[in-house]
Amino acid sequence: MTKEEVYERLNGVFEDVFGRAIALSDATTAADVDGWDSLTHITLIGTVEDEFDIKFPMKDVVHMKNVGEMVDLILQLSE
Amino acid sequence: MAFTTLQFIGFFAALFFAYYAIPKRFQWWLLLGGSMFFYGYASPYYLLLLLTTVSLTYIGAVATGAVYRRRDEYLSLHKGEMSRDEKKDFKAAANLRAKRWLTVTIIALLLLLGVFKYAQFAIDNLIALFTALLSILPASPSTPTPIHYASSLHLLLPIGLSFYIFQSMGYCIDVYREEVLPEKNFFKHALFVSFFPQLLQGPIGNYGRLAPQLIAEHSFDYQQAKFGLQRIAWGFFKKLMIANVIADRINPCWANIGDYEGLFCWGAILFLYAIQLYADFSGYMDIACGCSQMLGIKLDENFNCPYFATSIADFWRRWHMTLSEWFKNYLFYPLLRSDWNSRLRKFFSNKYLSTVLPTSMALAIVWFTTGLWHGASWGYVVWGVYYGLFMIAGIALAPLYDRLHAISPRFFESRPYSIFQMLRTFAIVVLGYAIFKPADLCGTLAIVQQCLNGNEAQGVYTLQYTLHHSFIKVFFWMAMLMAVDIYHLYHPLGSLRETIAKLPLAVRWTGYMAVLWAIIFFGLYGSGFDQFEYFKF
Numbered sequence: 001m002t003k004e005e006v007y008e009r010l011n012g013v014f015e016d017v018f019g020r021a022i023a024l025s026d027a028t029t030a031a032d033v034d035g036w037d038s039l040t041h042i043t044l045i046g047t048v049e050d051e052f053d054i055k056f057p058m059k060d061v062v063h064m065k066n067v068g069e070m071v072d073l074i075l076q077l078s079e
Numbered sequence: 080m081a082f083t084t085l086q087f088i089g090f091f092a093a094l095f096f097a098y099y100a101i102p103k104r105f106q107w108w109l110l111l112g113g114s115m116f117f118y119g120y121a122s123p124y125y126l127l128l129l130l131t132t133v134s135l136t137y138i139g140a141v142a143t144g145a146v147y148r149r150r151d152e153y154l155s156l157h158k159g160e161m162s163r164d165e166k167k168d169f170k171a172a173a174n175l176r177a178k179r180w181l182t183v184t185i186i187a188l189l190l191l192l193g194v195f196k197y198a199q200f201a202i203d204n205l206i207a208l209f210t211a212l213l214s215i216l217p218a219s220p221s222t223p224t225p226i227h228y229a230s231s232l233h234l235l236l237p238i239g240l241s242f243y244i245f246q247s248m249g250y251c252i253d254v255y256r257e258e259v260l261p262e263k264n265f266f267k268h269a270l271f272v273s274f275f276p277q278l279l280q281g282p283i284g285n286y287g288r289l290a291p292q293l294i295a296e297h298s299f300d301y302q303q304a305k306f307g308l309q310r311i312a313w314g315f316f317k318k319l320m321i322a323n324v325i326a327d328r329i330n331p332c333w334a335n336i337g338d339y340e341g342l343f344c345w346g347a348i349l350f351l352y353a354i355q356l357y358a359d360f361s362g363y364m365d366i367a368c369g370c371s372q373m374l375g376i377k378l379d380e381n382f383n384c385p386y387f388a389t390s391i392a393d394f395w396r397r398w399h400m401t402l403s404e405w406f407k408n409y410l411f412y413p414l415l416r417s418d419w420n421s422r423l424r425k426f427f428s429n430k431y432l433s434t435v436l437p438t439s440m441a442l443a444i445v446w447f448t449t450g451l452w453h454g455a456s457w458g459y460v461v462w463g464v465y466y467g468l469f470m471i472a473g474i475a476l477a478p479l480y481d482r483l484h485a486i487s488p489r490f491f492e493s494r495p496y497s498i499f500q501m502l503r504t505f506a507i508v509v510l511g512y513a514i515f516k517p518a519d520l521c522g523t524l525a526i527v528q529q530c531l532n533g534n535e536a537q538g539v540y541t542l543q544y545t546l547h548h549s550f551i552k553v554f555f556w557m558a559m560l561m562a563v564d565i566y567h568l569y570h571p572l573g574s575l576r577e578t579i580a581k582l583p584l585a586v587r588w589t590g591y592m593a594v595l596w597a598i599i600f601f602g603l604y605g606s607g608f609d610q611f612e613y614f615k616f
Contacts, residue, residue, distance in 0.1 A: 038407055039438065039474065042416070043438075046415075046424070057256065058412065058413065059253075059256040061412060061416070062412065
């Protein structure tokens with residue numbers, strides 16, 4: 001799976017969780033997206049895990065800094 | 080040793096000068112010795128409990144770390160020899176062993192907390208239950224029963240126990256999650272658990288952020304020392320001039336609930352208590368953070384203008400932030416990611432139900448525990464549940480709010496609506512103190528009764544008499560407190576102290592002297608005024 005493919009599927013996940021299309025980039029953080037609080041974060045993580053059939057380690061769930069880190073982790077865990 | 084005593088001022092001054100006078104490699108030893116002296120000053124019995132916690136956490140964390148170390152050594156030794164599945168199974172087995180160590184450590188720490196904090200509560204409830212059951216049998220009051228002996232168990236709750244046990248549990252979980260490596264040096268580990276500024280009332284430290292600072296070598300930094308001292312002064316101002324003065328006037332209200340009548344009267348008392356608690360708790364944090372800053376150590380912040388929060392969720396992101404963070408990372412997230420929660424999520428085909436119900440169940444557990452953390456009484460549990468209900472309602476009604484927001488976004492994003500949200504949140508918080516402060520449901524019910532049945536005019540008269548006309552100056556100090564919060568609200572990244580530092584020398588020193596003399600003249604200190612509200616937790 002390429003990074004572009006991850007982004008393509010991730011866009012759909014974000015739209016599903018936040019109810020609107022969000023322009024994602026590596027640098028996108030929770031502070032950039034209205035409504036991305038701790039509760040939405042965990043819903044988002046769960047939906048991403050379902051979409052890619054992976055399980056994020058708890059330390060990454062807590063400390064994930066931006067979308068770029070999420071994408072890297074998805075690629076790493078899907079290997 | 081409380082922060083607002085002469086003993087502490089003398090202790091800290093001596094420690095501060097010694098800290099920068101001795102060779103830097105011994106600085107952390109001095110902090111450890113100072114922390115042990117600080118905690119053991121009141122009673123060596125406290126020290127024994129602290130050392131038990133340190134030892135339990137040390138063994139648990141080092142054993143967990145050893146499991147991972149052996150796993151990594153084995154994997155590196157057999158690199159290329161194991162299939163992907165074999166590697167996965169091996170890792171899972173190691174993870175299970177680490178989980179066992181974590182479980183044993185957490186149970187041991189919870190037992191320690193349970194014995195000293197919750198045993199009496201459990202016994203009282205069991206006695207109530209057995210008494211109710213035995214009441215159907217013929218009574219024989221002259222014969223002592225096990226119930227008579229059990230009811231006399233009154234263990235002294237060591238100050239700060241809940242705080243340092245939670246900090247220790249967080250550290251063990253971080254080691255288990257492989258976020259940090261365990262500290263192998265017992266004494267360095269002991270310093271992390273016992274660092275004196277945060278020992279009695281938090282902030283609950285995160286190992287990854289705090290521990291490296293504690294053992295680092297620090298050079299004297301005039302700017303940091305000055306800012307630290309200013310923050311300590313601000314903490315003294317909050318505690319001695321606001322919290323203590325309000326407490327001195329409204330304590331009789333809590334002791335004689337029946338004498339104060341009417342909704343307005345109790346509204347005023349609860350409002351004053353809200354300010355008192357904030358000034359008390361955040362004042363302590365300012366002194367803790369200020370002392371640490373003078374030693375070159377940055378503690379996590381615990382408050383961020385909480386009474387300007389626009390929702391209950393927002394309030395808990397601003398009030399006692401390190402505790403909220405702890406519950407989020409170590410209880411709420413694991414609950415939401417647990418197998419039973421996932422099964423529940425998948426059980427409902429309806430998207431709304433599959434999100435709201437499992438989340439609500441996790442929130443209910445978190446807020447029940449938050450209430451219980453604050454104290455061993457049903458009053459605190461109800462107070463936790465009170466907040467839990469607001470949080471659940473917030474999630475359940477979110478789609479409705481979103482629809483309304485879509486109809487009139489301009490209204491919901493307007494300043495008046497934002498002010499309404501702040502006032503609404505503050506009112507909910509203030510109302511919650513009617514459960515929190517009495518800490519027993521009878522007290523809360525008595526307040527409700529006094530609000531509903533009381534004579535308003537009589538209540539106002541009694542309250543005026545209790546507060547006394549000189550109390551008016553406290554409103555001026557309260558306004559100063561709120562003004563500083565408003566400054567921070569609009570300058571989230573700015574520092575008021577940096578702004579002050581840019582003022583002319585004469586203006587700055589006039590201000591410093593004014594604050595110092597105001598604290599000396601208007602503050603309430605000395606015997607009976609050195610306890611902080613959160614000591615009892």
